Amino acid sequence: MKDKKQYDVIIIGGGPAGTTCATMLSREGHEVLLLEKYKFPRFHIGESITAFGANAFKKLGIYGELKQIGYVKKKGAEFIFQEKSYSAYFNKSFQNESDELPWAFQMARSKLDLLLLENARKSGATILEQHVVKRVLFNGERAIGIEYKDLSKDAINPPLQYAYAKWIVDASGQAGMINKQVENNCYNDFLLNKKLAIFNHWEGDFEITNTDEDVNFKFCIHENRRDWAWYIPIDKNIVSIGVVLSEESIKNRTEGLEGVFYKYAEQLPFISDFLKNPTLKPIDKFRSARDYSYRCKQYYGDGWVLVGDSAGFIDPIFSTGLQIAFSSAFMLVDALHEVLSQKSPNYSKLKAYNRNVNKLYKINSMFVYLYYLSGLEFEKLWSISHMWKYLKWSGLKYPVLFFWYALQIRIASKKQARIWGDEVLFGIIKSQNPLANLLLALSENYERLQNRRAKNVISRNQFLEMEV
Ligand SMILES: Cc1cc2nc3c(=O)[nH]c(=O)nc-3n(C[C@H](O)[C@H](O)[C@H](O)COP(=O)(O)OP(=O)(O)OC[C@H]3O[C@@H](n4cnc5c(N)ncnc54)[C@H](O)[C@@H]3O)c2cc1C
Structure with a gap:
């Protein structure tokens, strides 16, 4: 750890948005400190990556490595209704003519996020795992640093420490560190509010095939045409399954998370057939996420910027979370690099970032x-x-x-x-x-x-x- 604790950029959070910013800004020669509260690998939901992800991985320089460790290819999605099903493949028009048919990855986020974090470290960023940011320090309106704790040696009562930077990037995901301090900036997406997702990983005696015809991502639609489930194989014999429930279905629930999961899973023929395999075991505890659609009024302020889920999140139905995290991180890097490189900063790219991210959401x-x-x-x-x-x-x-x-x-x-x-x-x-x-x-x-x-x-x- 450096003594001076003064950086060009401090990034809160080591998810895909944070590590993309850390990698690219370090490569531009800026001094970057990234703090992540967990020790990686750690569990995270969001295992399906759209074809755009491939471009992000190429820019970050990890595409080759991912191809080695990512067993399951994602070539599109199969939409399964009660009475019919059809498949849609990624569109070739997004690739260069010479490229193979577009495909992306389905893999455990523990693997992907670890690779991204190590890549940021190799690029020259200072990465501190098990370091939790408690709050952002402001001087008037201007963000100037952070207060944090190092949990790696003393998880019970570590002392508060401080670090300072010209810019604080909040990439803390749904924790939304800066929005806890900047009042009334973040608001729920009233079009998509009140949803509940319950999910887990299953391992068992089955083998995912990975031929050109296989569309391993299954999108299963409930007969009420509001609720749905994802089926995402993330390894040879591991599948991520989650049910997503609407407000109407949540209201009537009486069971705990696991009970609600199985109640709805049983009503989806593809999922219930799959779960009949007696060798299947849930790997983890049942987890949930709810009311996760929101966005902000301002995506940057004096000395601070929001990126990825800390800026906004749209319902996971189209698996766009990661791709928005990557694309907004690339836009932000471009804008911050410009601001940091100039004697009298020109904020036009940051303003464009604000506009474009808002539009995207x-x-x-x-x-x-x-x-x-x-x-x-x-x-x-x-x-x-x-x-x-x-x-x-x-x-x-x-x-x-x-x-x-x-x-x-x-x-x-x-x-x-x-x-x-x-x-x-x-x-x-x-x-x-x-x-x-x-x-x-x-x-x-x-x-x-x-x-x-x-x-x-x-x-x-x-x-x-x-x-x-
Ligand atoms: C139910 C559900 C299903 C989803 N499925 C998909 C999918 O299939 N495909 C897809 O693309 N997206 C999916 N997503 C969205 C996807 O998970 C996110 O969009 C993506 O992880 C955003 O990346 P991020 O880097 O912004 O945030 P995160 O990946 O959440 O990373 C934030 C990091 O910040 C750290 N952190 C938080 N607070 C602090 C702190 N105080 N100090 C230090 N570190 C901190 C966290 O530990 C975490 O590692 C899904 C989301 C949900 C809710």
């Missing part, structure tokens, strides 16, 4: 909301009755624009519509994407209407205190 959240609204069927998204609903939300403020975007989507070829859809999902949004523009317009107008009624718009801290 709004577009994604509206897409996910419409998908839930359509009973988890993509084909129904653009039905006339749904279009009518969207038009009402558009508030008639921009009806011509709304019709223009909607018309472009309706008359587009299936292939083009798929590219626009994938761009939205993968967070690679080009300004001429009418789907992204439509979703953004709907989101902004819907938010305006909600704000006017002052209904449902409450801070995340308040929201988490409420009984579900």
